[in-house]
Amino acid sequence: MSEILVLVEHVDGDVKKVTLELLTLARSLGTPAAVWAGPGYSDAAKARLAEYGAEKIYVAAADEIGDYVVAPKAEVLAHLVAERSPAAVFVAATGEGKEIAGRLAVKTDSGVISDAVGVGEGFVAEQSIFGGGVNVHSRVNKGTPIITVRPNSTAPVAAAAAGAEEKVEVALSDAARAARIVERVVQEKGARPELTEAAIVVSGGRGVGSGENFAIIEKLADALGAAVGASRAATDAGWYPHQFQVGQTGKTVSPQLYIAAGISGAIQHRAGMQTSKTIVVINKDAEAPLFEIADFGVVGDLFQVVPQLTEEIEKRK
Amino acid sequence: MNIVVCVKQVPDTATERKLRSDDKTLDRDAADGVVNELDEYAVEEALRLKEAHGGEVTVLSMGPAKATETIRKALAMGADKAVHLHDDALHGSDALGTSYAISQALKKIGFDLVILGSESTDARTGMLAAMLAERLGAPQLTLASKVEVEGTSIRVERITDYGYDKVEASLPAVVSVVEKINEPRYPSFKGIMAAKKKPVETLGVADAEIAADQVGLASSWSEVVDFAAAPPRAAGTVIKDEGDGGAKAAEFLASKKFI
Ligand SMILES: Cc1cc2nc3c(=O)[nH]c(=O)nc-3n(C[C@H](O)[C@H](O)[C@H](O)COP(=O)(O)OP(=O)(O)OC[C@H]3O[C@@H](n4cnc5c(N)ncnc54)[C@H](O)[C@@H]3O)c2cc1C
Ligand SMILES: Cc1cc2nc3c(=O)[nH]c(=O)nc-3n(C[C@H](O)[C@H](O)[C@H](O)COP(=O)(O)OP(=O)(O)OC[C@H]3O[C@@H](n4cnc5c(N)ncnc54)[C@H](O)[C@@H]3O)c2cc1C
Numbered sequence: 001m002s003e004i005l006v007l008v009e010h011v012d013g014d015v016k017k018v019t020l021e022l023l024t025l026a027r028s029l030g031t032p033a034a035v036w037a038g039p040g041y042s043d044a045a046k047a048r049l050a051e052y053g054a055e056k057i058y059v060a061a062a063d064e065i066g067d068y069v070v071a072p073k074a075e076v077l078a079h080l081v082a083e084r085s086p087a088a089v090f091v092a093a094t095g096e097g098k099e100i101a102g103r104l105a106v107k108t109d110s111g112v113i114s115d116a117v118g119v120g121e122g123f124v125a126e127q128s129i130f131g132g133g134v135n136v137h138s139r140v141n142k143g144t145p146i147i148t149v150r151p152n153s154t155a156p157v158a159a160a161a162a163g164a165e166e167k168v169e170v171a172l173s174d175a176a177r178a179a180r181i182v183e184r185v186v187q188e189k190g191a192r193p194e195l196t197e198a199a200i201v202v203s204g205g206r207g208v209g210s211g212e213n214f215a216i217i218e219k220l221a222d223a224l225g226a227a228v229g230a231s232r233a234a235t236d237a238g239w240y241p242h243q244f245q246v247g248q249t250g251k252t253v254s255p256q257l258y259i260a261a262g263i264s265g266a267i268q269h270r271a272g273m274q275t276s277k278t279i280v281v282i283n284k285d286a287e288a289p290l291f292e293i294a295d296f297g298v299v300g301d302l303f304q305v306v307p308q309l310t311e312e313i314e315k316r317k
Numbered sequence: 318m319n320i321v322v323c324v325k326q327v328p329d330t331a332t333e334r335k336l337r338s339d340d341k342t343l344d345r346d347a348a349d350g351v352v353n354e355l356d357e358y359a360v361e362e363a364l365r366l367k368e369a370h371g372g373e374v375t376v377l378s379m380g381p382a383k384a385t386e387t388i389r390k391a392l393a394m395g396a397d398k399a400v401h402l403h404d405d406a407l408h409g410s411d412a413l414g415t416s417y418a419i420s421q422a423l424k425k426i427g428f429d430l431v432i433l434g435s436e437s438t439d440a441r442t443g444m445l446a447a448m449l450a451e452r453l454g455a456p457q458l459t460l461a462s463k464v465e466v467e468g469t470s471i472r473v474e475r476i477t478d479y480g481y482d483k484v485e486a487s488l489p490a491v492v493s494v495v496e497k498i499n500e501p502r503y504p505s506f507k508g509i510m511a512a513k514k515k516p517v518e519t520l521g522v523a524d525a526e527i528a529a530d531q532v533g534l535a536s537s538w539s540e541v542v543d544f545a546a547a548p549p550r551a552a553g554t555v556i557k558d559e560g561d562g563g564a565k566a567a568e569f570l571a572s573k574k575f576i
Binding site: 011069070071074094095096098099100101102103105106107109110111112113114115124128129130131132133134135136137138139140141142143175178179180181182183184185186187188194200224232236241242243248249256257267268271278279280281282286291293294295296297298299300301304305306307308309310311312313316317 | 331354411412413416435438439440443446450451452454455456457460475480483484497537538546560563565570571575576
């Protein structure tokens with residue numbers, strides 16, 4: 001079977017869950033080959049990728065790759081596409097992943113499918129568009145299919161493979177060195193699961209009222225082992241950092257369970273959470289539009305309902 | 318400084334958006350066209366940079382005849398002039414075709430800085446700025462929540478999963494903005510009146526030296542195979558809190574095996 005390149009998403013040397021999902025998906029359509037671009041590669045990373053089915057691991061670990069915005073990673077992939085003629089390239093549909101895919105598409109004169117929620121036979125992709133209102137099947141008909149896949153679209157399943165390593169040296173072009181990262185500012189991480197990866201997300205909005213009050217959202221999240229999210233009203237007010245914003249201009253999440261407290265459900269917020277499998281809404285206004293897509297809703301004061309819910313969950317443990 | 322802002326007309330997200338049954342492209346007649354929200358932030362940033370550094374702001378929009386409404390809105394905010402890339406041959410272009418057509422128009426217009434929104438509300442591919450940077454060989458300064466220009470250097474804060482990166486480059490450059498960057502101004506009455514007299518140049522495929530076999534539906538690199546309305550979500554249960562709302566919610570979660 002022919003090779004499918006899967007670009008590895010990694011932070012601090014750790015392979016992100018979405019990569020394991022992409023490897024699982026690639027396995028159903030060909031032979032997965034992981035592509036590591038940037039510093040931080042380790043034996044632990046190698047073991048993880050092999051555990052989830054990477055037959056091969058292409059490693060381009062030069063520090064330089066991490067020093068510039070997006071372009072170096074696209075050059076690494078373009079180099080491999082030219083050398084290996086893979087059947088397809090899968091990239092996580094994150095902000096940066098989409099940009100890498102876009103540049104790669106131009107470089108290789110190949111079509112690109114954005115934000116697929118599934119990929120089937122013949123690399124026909126499934127997209128969920130217009131805020132989840134329409135389902136589309138689409139495909140690439142020129143060049144190597146480049147498909148960005150939304151995190152949480154496939155359940156990762158381990159299936160050990162060889163994980164044969166192959167070093168890749170790519171001489172970066174001047175154009176790839178045009179936008180230099182001079183400083184990385186880490187705002188806060190915490191021990192909670194990553195927002196786009198989490199099986200459960202608990203989000204708070206303007207109704208939460210203050211940064212301190214977000215503690216009650218965090219307590220519920222911790223009781224459930226969930227990630228914390230926020231509406232734009234909450235991030236704009238400075239109650240929670242921007243990288244936790246869910247929505248049109250924040251993260252798109254697709255967890256098994258999404259709990260929203262004190263969020264009205266503006267279209268821009270819904271755009272980022274509408275494909276969640278189960279949605280629970282807590283809001284004191286019975287007319288809040290988010291109730292329209294709730295599987296379960298409580299009309300009430302979140303300061304009463306959320307702590308009671310947290311307590312009930314702790315009791316049942 | 319010569320700033321070009323890319324502005325897209327998109328269907329109003331408050332109305333029902335559809336694909337056409339004939340050629341499976343976006344049905345632009347079914348809904349009211351509005352300025353893509355983030356592009357208002359792009360226009361605002363361009364105007365602020367012009368106010369600080371001097372120069373000119375040109376609006377560039379690729380789209381059908383009715384995209385002129387969107388162009389006028391950007392002009393009413395304060396942009397100086399506009400270019401409307403308009404040709405039936407462009408209909409149905411995918412992201413590759415669109416980025417190619419826009420890059421050709423940009424080469425013709427000339428620029429020190431190109432500013433885009435980071436994502437449209439209709440297609441939401443979020444790829445256009447990166448594709449333009451690639452095609453133009455210009456630095457990619459995307460997902461910016463802050464932009465500073467000093468002479469020919471430019472610095473942005475690029476939002477990331479963990480916070481943000483400080484990024485540096487030299488002009489000319491391609492920037493895309495997120496909504497944290499500013500608060501777009503409303504067009505004043507004076508601005509709306511003035512916009513009616515501002516120059517709008519229409520470019521066709523030949524004018525912008527766009528190869529016709531690289532754009533349009535038939536030449537696209539990707540295609541829609543089929544589509545269908547998503548089955549509506551099953552109506553849920555909404556209860557009123559009578560002092561046991563949290564406990565009821567816990568029961569629901571237990572029934573779904575979340576706890
Ligand atoms: C370009 C652009 C991009 C945007 N991107 C995003 C995005 O990515 N994500 C996003 O979320 N928004 C985004 N927005 C903003 C969006 O339009 C809304 O303004 C925002 O989602 C509102 O947040 P909210 O629901 O928390 O606040 P509100 O709409 O003010 O709602 C607060 C809710 O809390 C309820 N409430 C208040 N007190 C209590 C209480 N004690 N108990 C229970 N309920 C209570 C109220 O009834 C109300 O329904 C964007 C807007 C623009 C223009
Ligand atoms: C629902 C849907 C899904 C699609 N999926 C794909 C896909 O998977 N692959 C693919 O190749 N194509 C796809 N397309 C086609 C794609 O929409 C067009 O190519 C589009 O013109 C560019 O993509 P975008 O709007 O997503 O750009 P984005 O990258 O999301 O937009 C960013 C910015 O680019 C600027 N911009 C975008 N379009 C224009 C314009 N016409 N004129 C001026 N400035 C502009 C704006 O500043 C905007 O804020 C899809 C279209 C639809 C309607």
